[in-house]
Amino acid sequence: MARLVVHSELIDDFEELAALCPFGAIVMGPKGATVDERCRMCLVCTKRSEGRITLEEDTKGPAEGWDGIAVFAETEGGRLHPVGLELLGKAAEMAARSRQKVLAVAVGHGLEDAAEELRHYGTARVVLYDDPAFADYRVDSYTSALFDFVRRYRPGTVLVGATPLGRSLAPRLAARLRTGLTADCTVLDMLEDGSLIQTRPAFGGNIMATIKTPAHRPQMATVRYKVMDMPARRAKVTGEIIRASVTDRMRGSGIEVLEVRPKEKVVDLTEADAIVVAGRGLKSQADMALIGRLADALNAQVAATRPLIEAGWQDPRRQIGLSGRTVKPRLIITCGVSGSVQFAAGMRGSGKIVAINSDANASIFDIAHLGIVGDLYEVVPRLTDMIEDGRAI
């Protein structure tokens, strides 16, 4: 985290300096001019004050004074998104190794139940920014709340679920804190000294990269839903619930939500126990029926790869891969899927991967537990029949 330093010795006209700040954050404190919590780190002052206010990195040992692993517990209408619990599980594991505490922070309105639930996952503190102004997600005001949280609790690490909300919120927070953020980590690990080791797919998933944030705190990472394992809920609650005071400055936003139209409910792929995936090996949209029949027999959901979604053969909400959903069902059967790494990144955590593809060199076979080199048009109907009959040949 970088901070603003006011060089009092250079100030000749305080009023003129204070007037530079659009948020009125430059104030006279007991020890001279300083920047208070109204600061939005817009850095206008550093540009216009001719060196009287400068942006300085925290230069004392990067980790000094930064302690704890914080998890942003995303809520919608007061309901917890399960990705937050998955991250708490990961945080608890890393906290034990590095002898740190786990904090959960939630922003929203009507968070009592969510807060109680979070106490079942090993949190030392649950910090709530609970206010009617947070009922709708508005990225600028949520950022202000989390910025306040980080300044008060100084966690060494902040983890955020890579949901559509998290993917827009985490970068704003990281930018305001002037710290690093690693998107869509698939593996997280922590050294004893609290350094976060982040691994994510890069170049469309064709390589994996291990990334560190050596000199900036907090270290921030986003992780997709279903990438980490869901921890067991503990019967005993831990820690305390703290209701943070919410200021008008946090409530302020340039965004006014005029309308929220709920989408027609479709079954969420990420919740499915079994999935059958159609890939480019399928010759026409009509052949989706073949896939649908197998899925019905297995009581599974139908999904598709990106080319099929782009051709309009399936609802985009049924896309698996980096630009679609990340899934972790007990069983996944891919039919005519070549297995690009973007696709694999969205399903490699599945319990049992069965792949049917006519090309023996398809990369899907690198990750499939059961690989079938064969024509899906011949194998899929026969398999469907067997499952319907409940017997093998």
Added chain:
Amino acid sequence: MKICVCIKQVPGSSKVDIDERTGVLKRSGAEAKLNPYDLYTVETALRIKEMLKGTTVTVTALSMGPPQAKEALEEAYMMGADVMVLMSDRRFAGSDCLATSYALSQGIEYLGGFDLVITGKQTTDGDTAQVGPELAEMLGMPSVANVAKVLSAGKDSLTVEYDMPESVNVAKIALPCLISVDKGRYSPRLPSYRRKRDMADAPFLTLTADMLHDKDASHYGLDGSPTQVERIFPPEASNDRTLFKGSAEEAADFIYKGLSAEKLV
């Protein structure tokens, strides 16, 4: 209205290999293209320009990259952007998301600021979707991601429709603001041949670090990046796998038995 579209040139294919011995990236070919998501970025800006017919609207395409990234800007120009600006300087090389958005914010300041900044959903090489929101924060602007459609554009605000997991929302955003657009309702127009022919006269500017307000090289590129890549490696392949070749009957039987053994059917 002054509109800035932030676009990027990306590798034509995401195929990369790693030399197993040296651990060095082997990028296949020098093929590069405009980030496919940015076609929607440019299209959205042009739609807004059409909505505001009769008033002065300029669309500036801004990119950061090596000199050849000008090709991406030219594509935006051929679609209808008015001005091309390329931030190109060795000192920008190796930027992570934070350093990239900081450099872009400096470039935008150099250009005198904008009423509206538009970015794509993400790029196909980095896939992070972080630069848009980070840039908005650096510029102190409100931002909305996953914008599918611009409903109206006024003097002081923009009304947009955007996608959330459970709902489709409509919001009014105060200008100046930043929006990240998804592949929404707009299909990108084709590049115009006439504009291609007139490319020699098209307004084009290259920005280097020395021209920016903040000239401190340690704020850009690798030095200005809080995240550092420690190691790259190929994705692991699972080892408990069986590859079956045989008749369709045998294959179906093989799967069925494999699934029954684990109580999956």
